[in-house]
Amino acid sequence: MARFLKPLPLLRRSFLSVPGSHPSAFDENLLRLLRNEISYLSDYVVPRPPPQRFRSFSIEDRPGEQWIRLRSKHGDEDVKVDVTMFDGAAPVPSAPIAEKVKALERGPRLHISLIVEVSRGEASDSVLELICSAWPDSLVVETLFPLHRKVAVFRPYFGRNFKNLEKEVRRQVISYLEERGVDDDLAEFLHEYMTNKDKVELLRWLRIVESYVQK
Structure with missing residues (x-):
């Protein structure tokens, strides 16, 4: 185990430039790779400005974070939805090889987690989550x-x-959410939004790393 740890100090010395010195060959190569990736993302996979609303929901983006918050009103109720970025994918189904190949060609079926909170204002003690x-x-x-x-x-x-739960109970809960705008259309929108946010966050991260290496 120790023999794998010995080279790390050398790697650290080659990666971090001494203040006032010229960038090392390693730094210059890393900068070139970062700039190529930034240029590609900026020119060919251009992120769109994120929308600030979807139907009745206002959208609070969290730059640099892996989640967003949606807010809406339904009568005297406050509806709050906290949404993660992609946090998993459906497994490839057990099926004949031809169907598995088709599933792989379509790409992963990505998953997003939501926490929906319905309350009657901040003063209300009761919340349905x-x-x-x-x-x-x-x-x-x-x-x-x-x-x-x-x-x-x-x-x-x-x-x-x-x-x-009983089928009728499930049906009523789904109707309850749909009346408040939490439905299949919202799920589809969130996948589009998070696909774009993933590009935005990657571009931001690459530029932060580039700025750090340049110093």
Whole structure:
């Protein structure tokens, strides 16, 4: 194990330039690669300015972070949706080899996590929270549970898995969300938004690394 750690000081000395000295060959090569990638992303995979609204939702982007927040009003209710960037993908299904090849050619079916919170304003103690999965063409409820802002519970009871609830209960919950704009169309929009955000964040990250190496 030790023999793999010995070269690290040498790598560190070659990577970090001494202040006032000329960039090392390693630094110059890294800068060239970074600039090529930045140029490619800027010219051929150009990110779009992110939209600030979707239907009734305002969108609060989080530059440099892996999530966004959506807010909306439904009557006297506040609807808040916290959305991650892509955090997983559906496994390739067990199927004949030809179907597996087609699935691989289509690319991964990416997953986004949502936390939906419905309340009657900040003054309200009661909150309904729902954990959902957003797929490219559908929104799936995973679980729902009531919360109380003023009461801290160490191990709250989250209820049954949503799939195990009665069919009519599931249907009513889905209708409840759809009335508040949390539906399949929102899932599709979020996939488009996060695809663009992924490009924006990658470009920002590359420029930060470039700036660091240049110093």
